[in-house]
Amino acid sequence: MLWLLSQVVGAEPFITEMGTPVEIRSAGAWIRVFPTEESWVAAMGSNQTFYVGTLQKTGDALTDWELTEKRQVVEISGLIDHGIKRCPDGSYLHAASGMPPEGDQGGEPTDYLHLWRYDENFEILQYAEFRSGIGTHAHNDPNLICSPNTTGLLLSIQGYQFATDLFVLNQDLALDRVIPLEDYPRGNGGSVLYDVHDDEYIQLGMAHDKPLTINRYDADWNLIDTVDREVVDAPLRAYWPQGLIKVGDYYIVAHMGKDDAWQGSDKGDVFLGVFDQSWDLVEQQRVTTYEDGEAAMRPWVARKGNQLLVSFDLYNEQQIVEAKLNLSAFGLDGSEPDTGVDPQGDWNAPVSEEDANKESQCGCQSGEAALWFPLVLLLSMRRRRQH
DSSP states (O other), rough: GGOOOSSSSOOSSEEEEEOOOOEEEEESSSEEEESSSSSSEEEETTTTTTEEEEEEEEESTTTEEEEEEEEEOOOOOOOOOOEEEEOOSEEEEEEEOOGGGGGGGGGGOOOOOEEEOTTTOOEEEEEEEEEEETBBBBBSOEEEEOOOOOOEHHHEEESOOOOOOEEOOOOTTSEEEEEEOOOOSSSSEEEEEEEETTEEEEEOOTTTTOEEEEEEETTTTEEEEEEEEEEETEEEEEEEEEEEEEETTTEEEEEEEEEEEEEEESEEEEEEEOOTTTOOOOOOOEEOOOSSSSSSEEEEEEEEEEEEEEEETTTTTOOOOOOOEGGGGOOOOOOOOOSSSSSSOOOOOOHHHHHHHHHHHHOOOSSSSHHHHHHHHHHHHHOOOOO
């Protein structure tokens, strides 16, 4: 069984210790963790709004954690799904789905997004409603990118057809342009990472009974290649690869796995996979073993030195699991902090003037009609690709 392989026989292990889930005494369906210089921050969907708190180590054991200083960040309620990414300048981009008021007044029920930009202390810098794609694209489980070249959202069309588009945002969090990506994998519920060293984008996703699909794009979002990887054995199926970081020359992916015979749709176990540059699975850890009992969902992963934190929710209770990495197996010496932005460099390195100019050159159009026209044209002219 793939999930029984904690390491390749005869090879140096990548993950040396794996803790057990810690309930941080916060209710909600979304939790994303990020390292800071002093500790960790937890970004949490709770009570249909958004909170942050500080995660502190209280002892030497992997389970010695405490959530402190939890506070509500936004005043808006009715939030459903969340996506959040740290940006190269140390700020954060946050998207949360909701139902527009007209849906409650007998209109067509659909979803849209709230967008925020926060500073490094989660103070609000910007807010905007994002209504592009209403009626055409899904806004649930938003998938975000915040890089020196591109800030935006990867969203797929609604329904069972495949088509994924990158909605590029300008500095005002408004739609700049739409870039059609490969139809598969779907953007929603997946992950995307900008590799600053190779100057390329990595997009992951899975659909029902489909393998893990990895698309690599260059800095201009031209497809480089696509590979598929099976990551669990039957009767399990893998889904929701929402956590993605690069550590040295390897990738760590947090995803879900379940047997469809388990009762309940929102139920699964969390897995961690370590992949090499060719996206071959070199080590796998099963983080939870709830099987047909509890219901783990919405996985995430982040790193600080040799410390790895996995976060997920369990029956509306937010959880973390600490693990320890063997950095030498990743080709690191311990001096390289993680990012999710810069795999080997400073996680909040300031944006260069050249990169800032790239991001500000948006050529934006104003007006709702101007934003809708390229979207409608794109959908009507898009050539269907078979995968």
